[in-house]
Amino acid sequence: MTAQEWLSWYPNPLPELIARLDAIKLPEWPDVVLETDLSAELNHWLCQWLSACFSELGLLEVSHAHASRSGWPEYFSRWQAESLRQLVASGLAVKTGEHYQLTGSIVNRASLIQQWHDAGFRARCPDVFHAQMQLLEACVWALPDILTGQRKATDVLFPNSSMALVEGIYKGNPLADAYNQIVQDNVLAYLHQRLALEPNAQFRVLEIGAGTGGTSAGLFKRLKPLQNHIAEYCYTDLSKAFLNHAENQYAGDAPYLRTALFDVSKAPSVQGLANNTYDMVIAANVLHATPSIKPTLRHAKQLLRNRGVLVLNEISANSLMAHLTFGLLAGWWLYQDEHLRIPGSPGLSPDTWQDVLLNEGFNHVLFPAPDWHGLGQQIILAQSDGRVRLTQASAPTKPVLTPAPTIVKANPTVSAVSELSPRAALLAWLSQAVAACLKMPVEKIHAGKALESYGLDSILVVQLTNQLHKHFNGVTSTLFFEVATLNA
Numbered sequence: 371m372t373a374q375e376w377l378s379w380y381p382n383p384l385p386e387l388i389a390r391l392d393a394i395k396l397p398e399w400p401d402v403v404l405e406t407d408l409s410a411e412l413n414h415w416l417c418q419w420l421s422a423c424f425s426e427l428g429l430l431e432v433s434h435a436h437a438s439r440s441g442w443p444e445y446f447s448r449w450q451a452e453s454l455r456q457l458v459a460s461g462l463a464v465k466t467g468e469h470y471q472l473t474g475s476i477v478n479r480a481s482l483i484q485q486w487h488d489a490g491f492r493a494r495c496p497d498v499f500h501a502q503m504q505l506l507e508a509c510v511w512a513l514p515d516i517l518t519g520q521r522k523a524t525d526v527l528f529p530n531s532s533m534a535l536v537e538g539i540y541k542g543n544p545l546a547d548a549y550n551q552i553v554q555d556n557v558l559a560y561l562h563q564r565l566a567l568e569p570n571a572q573f574r575v576l577e578i579g580a581g582t583g584g585t586s587a588g589l590f591k592r593l594k595p596l597q598n599h600i601a602e603y604c605y606t607d608l609s610k611a612f613l614n615h616a617e618n619q620y621a622g623d624a625p626y627l628r629t630a631l632f633d634v635s636k637a638p639s640v641q642g643l644a645n646n647t648y649d650m651v652i653a654a655n656v657l658h659a660t661p662s663i664k665p666t667l668r669h670a671k672q673l674l675r676n677r678g679v680l681v682l683n684e685i686s687a688n689s690l691m692a693h694l695t696f697g698l699l700a701g702w703w704l705y706q707d708e709h710l711r712i713p714g715s716p717g718l719s720p721d722t723w724q725d726v727l728l729n730e731g732f733n734h735v736l737f738p739a740p741d742w743h744g745l746g747q748q749i750i751l752a753q754s755d756g757r758v759r760l761t762q763a764s765a766p767t768k769p770v771l772t773p774a775p776t777i778v779k780a781n782p783t784v785s786a787v788s789e790l791s792p793r794a795a796l797l798a799w800l801s802q803a804v805a806a807c808l809k810m811p812v813e814k815i816h817a818g819k820a821l822e823s824y825g826l827d828s829i830l831v832v833q834l835t836n837q838l839h840k841h842f843n844g845v846t847s848t849l850f851f852e853v854a855t856l857n858a
């Protein structure tokens with residue numbers, strides 16, 4: 371505890387139910403175990419590819435000169451250091467002092483491309499890993515361009531700002547769906563247990579980093595029979611683009627849906643969310659992406675009621691596949707508390723999760739699917755002991771709920787603006803486009819006000835630019851990063 375912090379205790383504890391969740395039946399064990407030979411062969415090929423790229427591009431030293439020459443983002447030096455560590459671990463490089471040297475003969479990229487096709491990795495890979503393979507291939511082929519600064523990693527993982535390539539990792543593939551099902555089974559089991567004790571209970575659930583809804587899409591369907599007992603499902607994320615997605619896609623299935631911007635690395639109460647409110651807080655593939663796990667857990671706990679349950683779906687291991695895909699993104703390297711993370715990755719091992727959760731006052735921690743940890747993910751349930759560490763900034767506030775979604779026309783029409791001068795017409799058209807993108811009434815958009823202040827973030831900027839491309843030639847993809855207001 372620091373001098374600016376104090377401990378508070380939330381009264382009115384919920385019933386103690388977490389222990390009963392231990393008995394939930396797991397889904398069928400997925401028929402997924404990657405042929406051991408294939409897995410080893412693929413890893414070896416990936417290491418050789420890294421080695422060829424590093425040799426050709428002169429990356430055997432972690433040097434700031436190279437980083438600035440190639441216009442690398444700052445986190446790339448961490449990525450490079452981990453790549454070199456993996457090369458040493460695989461026996462393809464040795465480290466002497468601060469220098470790395472590749473060992474044996476280096477296979478060039480052209481031969482490796484041939485080997486990839488001859489080995490038939492795609493065809494041999496079980497269907498459940500199809501999404502991973504597709505993403506891996508896109509990243510591997512683009513790696514030299516990313517390393518020379520010719521392409522941005524985000525453009526490779528999110529081509530044309532589409533989530534499709536990445537989304538397949540989190541939903542719609544049998545392995546991800548099985549983990550999501552375990553999360554959903556536990557949420558439903560908890561609600562049923564509570565209803566058995568309190569038939570009129572009204573639940574509040576908050577999801578952190580809900581993204582495109584890998585977990586919640588299925589959950590909303592399964593919550594239908596209980597919908598009269600759901601007072602609120604607060605769907606949160608860093609980007610308004612995901613909140614818009616949820617309102618468009620899920621409001622029909624989930625009349626109790628609320629959306630809110632929320633960064634779990636900051637206190638919820640300063641972001642308009644109410645402390646001591648939620649029966650359950652869900653976070654799937656999110657918490658590891660924050661700079662420091664302990665404050666992150668404190669913030670999640672502030673939202674929960676006494677004995678409320680935190681439900682996590684988290685990565686359980688480091689892998690070369692993850693390093694060569696998500697490892698290319700800035701979010702992978704935000705973590706500062708390296709001593710708590712699996713070396714070379716933002717993930718935490720099950721033992722570390724258990725320790726930090728207990729230390730942060732989650733008094734009952736459960737891993738409902740320990741046998742599944744080897745497949746890359748872990749599910750964790752943790753019950754709050756109702757004691758929270760607060761600061762001036764995170765002290766309890768009255769609930770501030772987001773208003774119901776505003777329906778705004780998605781496509782601005784030209785007819786409505788055609789009687790204005792060309793500049794005024796363009797401004798009116800742009801205001802409508804921005805309003806539609808932000809799902810705000812157009813009257814609230816002022817041409818002189820910074821677009822960022824309306825919540826126009828980088829994902830929405832790309833959506834807006836794509837919309838503009840349909841109507842105007844010569845709009846550059848960086849336009850909205852260059853101009854701050856519509857007037858500009």
Ligand SMILES: C[S@@+](CC[C@H](N)C(=O)[O-])C[C@H]1O[C@@H](n2cnc3c(N)ncnc32)[C@H](O)[C@@H]1O
Binds near residue numbers: 540579580583635660
């Ligand atoms: C890997 S995606 C997972 C999305 C979703 N939970 C799923 O499993 O399909 C991670 C999500 O967490 C969000 N995120 C990243 N950092 C966050 C933070 N500090 N606070 C809240 N959300 C965050 C991202 O915007 C993204 O939508």
